Amino acid sequence: MVYETYNKITSEDEFMRMFRIYRTTHEMLKDRGYVVPEGFNTYNYFNRHCVRDGELVKELMMFQVQKEHYPGDRILVLFPDNKTIGINYMKDVCVRLRDLQIGKAIIVYPGTFTIQASKAVQSMNSTEESLYKVELFSERELVVNITHHEFVPKHIVLSTEEKRTLLRKYNIKETQLPRIQITDPISKYLGVKRGQVIKITRLSEVSGRYISYRICY
Template sequence: NSFCTLLRSTMALDGLSVDQISRVHHVMITVGEMAADRGYLVAEEWCPKRLDEFRTRFVPTGAAIEREKMMLYCRHEKSNEGLFVFFNGDASVNTQKVKDYAQHARNEGAKTVILVTEGKLNPPTKKYVETLARSDVQPITMQVFHEDDLVVNITKHELVPQHIPLSDAEAKEVLEAFALKMSMLPRILQRDPIAQYFGMRKGQMFRIMRKSETAGEYTTYRQVV
């Protein structure tokens, strides 16, 4: 019955509940989809499809999820640039940990890092993350996501229209075709969850495909600010 189902879903598995493990598994799935949607080639075997496989690989003792082992490294299908994704389970992520992640990426020649955290970044660490992109050594673009924001893939929600990031060349073609300036387009904030998902920068453009009962489908464009 429903009570037994609920009991099974919340009962502890050697210290961690099924729900706790399933939650992080879903986060990992979303991260893989996010990287792929950005054009990165993610190895199929990186993320286990089944929960029992995830538990075997990343929760071997049952007491804790070994997030460090969930690290992802992949390359972009067009530019061949590398992307690192690090998972951190600390209650508070300190600056030294972020420095270690950035250095690891630099050692491999990667310029983009996604950090997925269970805890929060303290204020000094947040400021340090912002300075990485302006570094004189080797600039690193680091995005930080909290696990809570990745349990569900926002782009798959039925109320969210399809967002397609455009390259600079594609955006230029759109502006020329409609005799527009970028500043004339409706805006979407860089901190918007959809813009965050695709790693959009200010000055870039989205093509948005919306469904309509009368028109079938219509297209709009937005600038990232």
């Protein structure tokens, strides 16, 4: 089976690959505490809403979600079809965020970024005063949900209050906690910021359950 998309033939394997990316993106945001309605990440929904006349339309894959307890915390997810993302695309993203009154975006891209576009993203993410924050994921990073691997333990990001409670409980400073890099795939998946603490729960045949903590740097 094949699907025609933008004057090129897309194999069933490619179509299923994009569905897996779409599904993983929804799962990732749900794990971050965003509200993802049931059924939005199913194959039937994807086929119904992202395909037109047999063509997979990446523009239709775009979606936005909000935090469960903070409806003002919204994020827009985009799936550009461009193999190379340039500065003009980033300008379009900023306009779209402005019009939707959303401050955060995730771009799931198929190819590469130009130097100008990369610098624009770095600039937006470098200061707290920036109007928009943009996360970048290559499509290949999201084909498989890394947290579903049998050897990956459960990771949960602590709230600010939970972090304070942890430090008080063990009478330690945050500099004494083991570290996890902000570029670590799990940190990136969870959208962890520097200074946040991740609780890691491992199952052990000896102790049953082993809990550790790492601070993102």
